[in-house]
Amino acid sequence: MAKVETMPTASPKSMSRPTQWNEEVEEAYRFQLAGYRDEIEYKQVRKTDHVDRWPHNGFIKKLIRRDGCFYYYDRTRECPDKQINKTKLYAY
């Protein structure tokens, strides 16, 4: 069931931890909950260009995990305060 990643990935140059919530943090939190670093890795692993987003605010709506299961996200903020500094923001 689990897909092994075979494509070469662009590795990030640095990582920082946020202290405050913003949309970028929310985006990273949603990808990392599903087991991906960020959108770039998700697109590489899933071999797709499409990511389901909520039309009104652009938050991630649906992600497919590495084992093929689906994670569905709310239309509003999901990242709780205590998870903010556990989220990782990667820079390339």
Add this chain to the structure above:
Amino acid sequence: MMKTRQQQPCLKKVKQPGKVVDLRERVPFTQEVEIFDRNNLKKPEPPVAGAFKERTTGGTSFKKFYERGDFPIALEHDTKGNKIAWKVEIEKLDYHHYLPLFFDGLCETSHPYEFFARQGVHDMLEHGGSKILPVIPQLIIPIKNALNTRNHKVLCTTLKVLQHLVVSADMVGEALVPYYRQILPVMNIFINKNLNSGDGIDYSQQKRENVGDLIHETLEAFERCGGEDAFINIKYMVPTYESCMLN
């Protein structure tokens, strides 16, 4: 008379004109009071009606289906336990089958059934769109059963689900109006269940576990989404409710 005199040593038996009544027998409460009155005994307390008492439900079909592995969800027991991993896309699910089943699980109080039912309902409502409206009639009995348990946790969960349900899609609020007679009686019972803690801190407010407040929020959500007939129908079932839109 002779018979009555012979039975006097037995304290449980008291006399009434014409016959001897054994108090261990079930007699109507009003008659019981009368008997005690005639015999100069202390009058009994009226029996407890048990309106607020918790009621148990038999095993739910949600539990049965879950244990049989019938739900398209991956069972995980990891530390970040606030999400359900769906094995199929929610958009492709048969809402007529699964949504009533998940609602049925709202009666559950034990882990993991309670979590999967609550989160499953949440995900299906959030992503259901127009598929929710046709299923409304099938949701009423599970909602009614959950409210009828009168269990604090179940009440809180169900009220939050109802608030989510009315805003989940267009016309859902209006579609619920004919079913107020089924849903609102329990809300009428608990609408005043509010802690009077003086100047102390009521932590249930922050955790959104105050049943009285949740009922008010739910009724207001019903009124806002229920169209023009909503208020009068709510008022009929919950007479102390005051409109949040007319005033």
